Amino acid sequence: MTEKSPIPKDPDADVHDDGDEPAFEWMKPAPKSAPADSRPAADARPAGAADGARDSSTTRVPEEGKPGAGPAAARAAAAQQPESRADRKAAEAAQAGPERALFAEPLPTSALQVRPPEAEVERRNHEREQAANAKPLAPRIFQVLLAVFYPVVLLVLAIRAVASPLFLWVEYYRPGFPGDGYGFNADDRMTYGSYALDYLSNWSGPRYLGDLVNRNGEKLFKEGEVSHMADVKTVMLSAFGAGALMIIIGILAMIYLRKRSTGGIRRGLFAGSIVTLVLIIGLGTLAALGWQQFFTEFHHIFFANGTWTFALDDTLIRLFPGQYWMDSGIAIGALVFVTALLSLIFTWPTRRRRGLPPKKEAAAEANVAAESEAPTGAGMAEE
Numbered sequence: 001m002t003e004k005s006p007i008p009k010d011p012d013a014d015v016h017d018d019g020d021e022p023a024f025e026w027m028k029p030a031p032k033s034a035p036a037d038s039r040p041a042a043d044a045r046p047a048g049a050a051d052g053a054r055d056s057s058t059t060r061v062p063e064e065g066k067p068g069a070g071p072a073a074a075r076a077a078a079a080q081q082p083e084s085r086a087d088r089k090a091a092e093a094a095q096a097g098p099e100r101a102l103f104a105e106p107l108p109t110s111a112l113q114v115r116p117p118e119a120e121v122e123r124r125n126h127e128r129e130q131a132a133n134a135k136p137l138a139p140r141i142f143q144v145l146l147a148v149f150y151p152v153v154l155l156v157l158a159i160r161a162v163a164s165p166l167f168l169w170v171e172y173y174r175p176g177f178p179g180d181g182y183g184f185n186a187d188d189r190m191t192y193g194s195y196a197l198d199y200l201s202n203w204s205g206p207r208y209l210g211d212l213v214n215r216n217g218e219k220l221f222k223e224g225e226v227s228h229m230a231d232v233k234t235v236m237l238s239a240f241g242a243g244a245l246m247i248i249i250g251i252l253a254m255i256y257l258r259k260r261s262t263g264g265i266r267r268g269l270f271a272g273s274i275v276t277l278v279l280i281i282g283l284g285t286l287a288a289l290g291w292q293q294f295f296t297e298f299h300h301i302f303f304a305n306g307t308w309t310f311a312l313d314d315t316l317i318r319l320f321p322g323q324y325w326m327d328s329g330i331a332i333g334a335l336v337f338v339t340a341l342l343s344l345i346f347t348w349p350t351r352r353r354r355g356l357p358p359k360k361e362a363a364a365e366a367n368v369a370a371e372s373e374a375p376t377g378a379g380m381a382e383e
Contacts (some may be wrong), residue, residue, distance in 0.1 A: 150272025156243030
């Protein structure tokens with residue numbers, strides 16, 4: 001037997017010429033899934049026809065130049081298949097029939113297609129509008145604090161300005177101020193009165209005034225006078241401390257409002273200026289109608305009866321006569337009134353401060369808007 005001799009063939013060997021046919025049945029590619037209602041028809045085909053269809057489905061390759069092959073055919077095939085999961089679910093439910101559709105999984109977007117009642121829609125819209133128009137609570141609280149603290153702070157600062165050696169000098173040396181009938185000249189008054197005012201603002205004890213002596217070596221202030229000045233000092237230091245605390249809180253409130261509320265500082269000071277003007281006008285009216293009664297009631301609020309009345313020859317009366325207290329009240333009221341009035345002017349809610357356009361620009365914008373809406377209204381009337 002040579003190399004050119006024919007090789008004997010095995011009679012049991014398969015002589016099929018198709019080299020692409022798999023050797024075993026399980027190696028063949030699985031058929032594509034078909035709809036449920038078309039499966040029995042496919043199973044009813046002969047075995048050979050089924051194998052041939054399977055082979056043709058696996059080996060068919062689009063050839064160039066043939067109609068139906070190429071990008072157009074690919075796009076047509078893609079268009080026939082659902083693109084989204086919801087579309088595929090709907091296609092499967094339609095093919096399965098009404099019996100299977102009862103047990104089918106609901107589409108994920110089915111709830112979006114149900115519109116709530118009109119009353120519920122109106123309620124939700126109303127809540128959204130309220131939430132959008134609602135103002136935070138904290139800015140309102142800080143604005144109220146500014147409005148309440150402002151008159152108190154102005155009053156404390158005015159009292160501190162009047163209870164100073166400068167105002168005392170102006171009083172003693174101004175024309176028309178009553179002199180002392182018991183021997184104190186203007187220089188003596190200035191010296192002794194400065195000690196009394198310094199005691200009200202320092203941290204010294206009662207001996208600061210109790211150890212003072214006059215030119216004759218006698219004690220300048222009696223025990224009752226020193227006790228009353230100690231009571232006055234307690235009231236003054238308490239007022240200064242409260243004013244300082246309010247100033248700190250007011251500064252913090254301004255910092256917060258500057259960052260969180262546009263125009264909040266202006267609104268708070270504007271309201272505080274109005275409150276201050278109302279209070280100072282009311283107190284000034286009461287003082288003008290009866291100064292002595294007003295002065296007496298003021299002392300009854302802070303001091304016990306009998307602790308603030310003295311004789312005409314006592315040192316406190318000689319240094320601080322009734323005219324001094326009247327002038328002090330006028331000066332305090334004038335300082336508070338002028339400051340509150342200036343604050344009211346500088347914080348007045350003008351259009352520019354409220355962020356609104358001038359009246360001319362607003363009128364022009366309104367005219368433009370009316371002209372733009374006029375054709376629409378005319379067209380609707382013609383229709």
